[in-house]
Amino acid sequence: MDIIDPAVSDYLLEHCTPADEILRDLAEETYAKYPPGDAGMQISHDEGQLLTMLVQLTGVRYAVEVGTFTGYSSICIARGLQPGGRLLACDVSEEWTGIARGYWERAGLTDRIDLRIAPAIETLRALDPDPVIDFGFVDADKTGYPDYYDELVPRLRSGGLLVFDNVLRGGGVLNPAGASDRAVAGLNDRIVTDERVESVMLPVRDGVTLVRKR
DSSP, X not given: OOSSOHHHHHHHHHTSOOOXXXXXXXXXXXXXXXXXXXXXXXXXXXXXXXXXXXXXXXXXXXXXXXXXXXXXXXXXXXXXXXXXXXXXXXXXXXXXXXXXHHHHHHTTOTXXXXXXXXXXHHHHHTSOSSSOEEEEEEOSOGGGHHHHHHHHHHHEEEEEEEEEEOSSGGGGGGSXXXXXXXXXXXXXXXXXXXXXXXXXXXXXXXXXXXXEEO
């Protein structure tokens, strides 16, 4: 299912603050090095611009990213942080994040980003249990989404924001068949009944849910 018509997609990108040279080069390198199925894990520029704006609007000092890939979203998040802010980036691939490190350095963001190479659930469970996270972005293995949610929400400060990507699964959540679709559909249902949070699901690319801690 096409969530966004290609013509509308082009129009959206044309009417968004354009990517700078660093982000353009990163996107080009990612698509040049990896097949479309892998390269497609990189977020689109309009979604990246949305992340930067959300981080700026909510005054984020401590952010967590689950799923870094080649670093596009981490650059967008880190650029929006308050002075002295930090981003904890979680991924399992030295190869993908090796590309990210080069672009973080080029963007002057290495002092803002802490990379942890390990299963993200282990990294999250090892964090301080106190609610100190201001912002979280989740764009990793979809079967892990429910566990990431369980670990992040208690650690999210009141007023803090979580962003979950690919919550529509190309329409797969309407009639979930595979494990990933079932996991995301189940989490979507949980979020709207969780009294700890308020949420809105947006048809941005493959669907984005914003979750705000009460």
